[in-house]
Amino acid sequence: MGISRHATAHWEGDLKNGQGRLSTPQSGLLDNTRYGFNSRFGEEKGTNPEELIAAAHAGCFTMALSAKLTEAGHPPASLDTRAEVDLSMEGGPSLSQIRLKVKAQVPGIDAAKFQAIAEDAKANCPVSKALSAVPVSLEAVLA
Structure with a gap:
C-alpha cells in the first residue's frame, strides 16, 4: 500500500457569487482557506x-x-x-x-x-x- 493524503473542499452558493473553503486536515496548513470565482478569475484575495x-x-x-x-x-x-x-x-x-x-x-x-x-x-x-x-x-x- 502506498501513501494517501487528502484535502477537503466546501462550497456555498452559485459559481460567481458563492465561495468555498479548502482544508488539509492532516497537515493543517490549509485551514478553511478561502477560494472562489474572483480569486480564480480575478484579483480577489484567496487561492485557486x-x-x-x-x-x-x-x-x-x-x-x-x-x-x-x-x-x-x-x-x-x-x-x-x-x-x-x-x-x-x-x-x-x-x-x-x-x-x-x-x-x-x-x-x-x-x-x-x-x-x-x-x-x-x-x-x-x-x-x-x-x-x-x-x-x-x-x-x-x-x-
Missing part, C-alpha cells in the same frame, strides 16, 4: 486550483530533481523552482500549459548533464505524470 497545482508541481519536481542529482553524485546546494499553470477559456476551462523554471546551484556538474537530469525529473515526478495531458515546458539554468 491552478495556484495549488502550481505549488504541488513545483514542490514535486524540485524534490525529484534533488533526488536525481544526488543519485548522479551531484547533490544540489540549492534549487529554486517556479511553476506557472495557465488556464485557458477556449472551448471551456482547461489547463493549457505548465512552465517549470528552475535555477540551480549544483557543484561539479556541467550544463548538459544538468539539463538531462532536469528533463528526467520533469518527465518522471509523480505530479508531472498525473498532469501528462497538459504540455509542460522546462527552463533549467545553472547559477
